[in-house]
Amino acid sequence: MATFELYRRSTIGMCLTETLDEMVSSGTLSPELAIQVLVQFDKSMTEALENQVKSKVTVKGHLHTYRFCDNVWTFILTDAQFKNEETTEQVGKVKIVACDSKLLTQ
Amino acid sequence: MASGNVSTVYISVIDDVIAKVREEFISYGVGDAVLNELQALWEMKMLQCGAISGNIDRARAPAAPGAGGGGAPGAGSTPPVHDLNVPYEATSEEYATPTADMLFPPTPLQTPIQTPLPGTEAGMYNIPTGPSDYAPSPISDMRNGMAMNGSDPKTGRPSPYMQPPSPWMNQRPLGVDVNVAYEETREDPDRAVQPPQMTKDFLMMSSGKRKRDEYPGQLPSGSFMPQQDGNSDEIVEFVVSKDNAQQVWNSIMNKQESATKASSTQETTMTQVLPQRDGIQDEYNDQFFFPGVPTEDYNTPGESSEYRTPTPAVATPKPRNDTGDDDDDEPPLNEDDDDDDELDDLEHEPDEPNTQHLVLAQFDKVTRTKNRWKCTLKDGIMHLNGRDVLFNKASGEFDF
Numbered sequence: 001m002a003t004f005e006l007y008r009r010s011t012i013g014m015c016l017t018e019t020l021d022e023m024v025s026s027g028t029l030s031p032e033l034a035i036q037v038l039v040q041f042d043k044s045m046t047e048a049l050e051n052q053v054k055s056k057v058t059v060k061g062h063l064h065t066y067r068f069c070d071n072v073w074t075f076i077l078t079d080a081q082f083k084n085e086e087t088t089e090q091v092g093k094v095k096i097v098a099c100d101s102k103l104l105t106q
Numbered sequence: 107m108a109s110g111n112v113s114t115v116y117i118s119v120i121d122d123v124i125a126k127v128r129e130e131f132i133s134y135g136v137g138d139a140v141l142n143e144l145q146a147l148w149e150m151k152m153l154q155c156g157a158i159s160g161n162i163d164r165a166r167a168p169a170a171p172g173a174g175g176g177g178a179p180g181a182g183s184t185p186p187v188h189d190l191n192v193p194y195e196a197t198s199e200e201y202a203t204p205t206a207d208m209l210f211p212p213t214p215l216q217t218p219i220q221t222p223l224p225g226t227e228a229g230m231y232n233i234p235t236g237p238s239d240y241a242p243s244p245i246s247d248m249r250n251g252m253a254m255n256g257s258d259p260k261t262g263r264p265s266p267y268m269q270p271p272s273p274w275m276n277q278r279p280l281g282v283d284v285n286v287a288y289e290e291t292r293e294d295p296d297r298a299v300q301p302p303q304m305t306k307d308f309l310m311m312s313s314g315k316r317k318r319d320e321y322p323g324q325l326p327s328g329s330f331m332p333q334q335d336g337n338s339d340e341i342v343e344f345v346v347s348k349d350n351a352q353q354v355w356n357s358i359m360n361k362q363e364s365a366t367k368a369s370s371t372q373e374t375t376m377t378q379v380l381p382q383r384d385g386i387q388d389e390y391n392d393q394f395f396f397p398g399v400p401t402e403d404y405n406t407p408g409e410s411s412e413y414r415t416p417t418p419a420v421a422t423p424k425p426r427n428d429t430g431d432d433d434d435d436e437p438p439l440n441e442d443d444d445d446d447d448e449l450d451d452l453e454h455e456p457d458e459p460n461t462q463h464l465v466l467a468q469f470d471k472v473t474r475t476k477n478r479w480k481c482t483l484k485d486g487i488m489h490l491n492g493r494d495v496l497f498n499k500a501s502g503e504f505d506f
Contacts, residue, residue, distance in 0.1 A: 006466050010487040011494050012116050015151035016123075019144060028140055036130045037123060037144070044122040049485035049496060052115050057488070057497040059465075063479050063504035073469050073481070077504060080463075082490055084497060089490040094463035096502070098483055101468035 003042035004099045007049075016041055046104070057084045061094070071100045112494045113158035120148055157494050464489045467500065479504040 007013050020037060023029035061080030066073070075096040082089040124145045131141050152158045467486030472479070483500040 004468070006468075007487060009464070010466055011155050011157040011489060012119060012152060012487075015155060015157065016148050018151055019147040022147065023140070023144060028143065029136070030134065033127075033130060033134050033136060037127050040123045040127050040130075041119070044119045044126065046485065048115050048119045048122070049487070049498070052118065053111075053485070053496045053498045055111075055495075055497050057486070057495070057500040059483075059500055059502035059504075061502075061504055063506040066479065066506070068472075073472055075479075075481070075502075075504065082488065082495070084495065087495075089488075089493075089495070091463040091490055094465060094490065096465040096467065096483075098465075098467045098469035098472075098481070098486075101470050101484055104468065 002104050003039065003046055004104070005038075005042055006097065006099050007042065007045040008038060009097075010045075013041060013045065055084050055086075057082055059083075059096075064093070071103060073098045112496050115496060116152060116158050116494075117149075120145060120152075156492070462489070463491070465500075467497075474506075477506040479506055 008017060016038070020029065020034040024031050024034050059077070059080060059082055061077035063075060064078045065076040068074075073096070075098075077094050077096065078092060080091050080094045082091070082094075124141060128138070128141060131138070149158070465483075465486055465488045467483040467488075470482040470484055472481040474480070479502070481502045481504075483502065484498060486497045486500055488495040488497065
C-alpha cells in the first residue's frame, strides 16, 4: 500500500518523530525499526482519516501563493476562514499542503 | 469541540501503529519494553502538545500502558513549522501542473501564428516560457539582447524561442522602420541592453495596430526616429546649430543605411523610410535644437508619448493573452513568492506554534477560473489556532 509521508508533519506525526529520534539517539531503538514505525504510522494515519473522520470543511480565503510541484499542491492563504459543522476558524495566514489522492489508489 | 474526535482518532492511530509494529519489534529482537516506552513517550508528547486531551486519553488509556500521567496541556507544542516548509518550498511550480497547462495552452498556439507579423506575440511567448519564470519580460529581454547582440535586439528576442530568425526579417517589409531602429541599437552594445525593450514594445505596438492602417501617412511613424536619434544623440550633442545637427543626423542616417544594408533584404524599405524621418526630425530640430539641448528634447517627445506608454501596456497584455485576466498580477506573483518564502523563513526562527497554521491533506481536484481557485481536498489534518482539526472532505474557494 502506497502511503504519504505527508502526515508526518502533523502534530501527531511530529510527536512520533521526536519520540523515535530520542529513542534512536539513546540507543534503545535501531534506526531501521524507527523507520518501520514511521511507515506504519503513514498507513495507520491514512486509514484513520479515511475511515474514522466524517466531517466536512469549507475553506475560503485569499490565495496568496500557489505552487504545484512533484504532484504536491501548496497554497498559502491569507485571511482564510475554515468552517465545519462545529466551528469556524479564522486565520490570517495558512499553508495548505496537499498530495494527489490518486497516487494512493494506484 | 472537534478536539474530542481528534484525540480519539489520534489515540486509535497510536494504538494501531503500536499493535502493527509489534511483530517488527519482535523480529528485530526488541522487547515490548521498548515498544511501551515508545508509546508512552509518544502519548506524553501528544498530551504536551494538547493534541490529545488528558481525559479522553485516560478513557482509552487503559490500552496504553505507559500513558503519561501528568502531561502539561500547555499550548506550547512542538513546532511542526520548520520541517513542513522545507520539502515543499520547491520554487518552480506552475508550468509543471496539468492545470497550468490548461491555463497556458493559448500561448503556444498564438505565438507561432502571430509572431511573424507583430513582435508582440513573440514577447508574450517569451514571458511564460522564458528561461526563468522569475524573470518576466525585462530580464528575458536583457538576456536576449545580450545574447543576440549580433542580430536585431528585436528579432533577437523571439529568435531564441523562434528558431528561424530569417523568416522574421523576410516577412516584415512593413516593419522596416522597426528594423532600422533595432539595428541601430545593435550597433551600440551599450544601448542594446536598455533600449531593446522600449523599441521592441514600441514596435510591437506599431506593428500590431499601426503598421498597415495608420503607419504610412502619420507622423507617429516619425516617432520611431527618436529612438534612432537616441542612439545618435551622443553624436548630436557635439552639434550646436541646426545645420550641423542635420548634417550629423544625415551622417547617422547614412550609418544606419549601411547597417541596414548589412541586412540586405530590407535596404529598399529602409531608404524609403529615411527621408520621412529626416523630415520629421527637421521639425524637431526647429523646435528643440534651438533651446540648446537637442538630444534630450528630441527623444522626449517620441518616448514620452508613445514609447513609454506602449511599453508597459504591451508588457501587461502579453501575460493577459496567455493566462487570462490574472496575468497582470503575474510579475508581482513571482515577487510575492520570494517574499513569502522569506516570511516563512522568518517564521521558522521563533517557535510560535500558534502562529503556524497548516493543513495537510490530499487533493482530489484543483481548478481555476480566472482568479477564482477551487479545490477539493480529503483526509486532511488541519492545525489552526493551536488546535488540530480533521476532515474527511474539504472544499476550498480562493481568490487569487
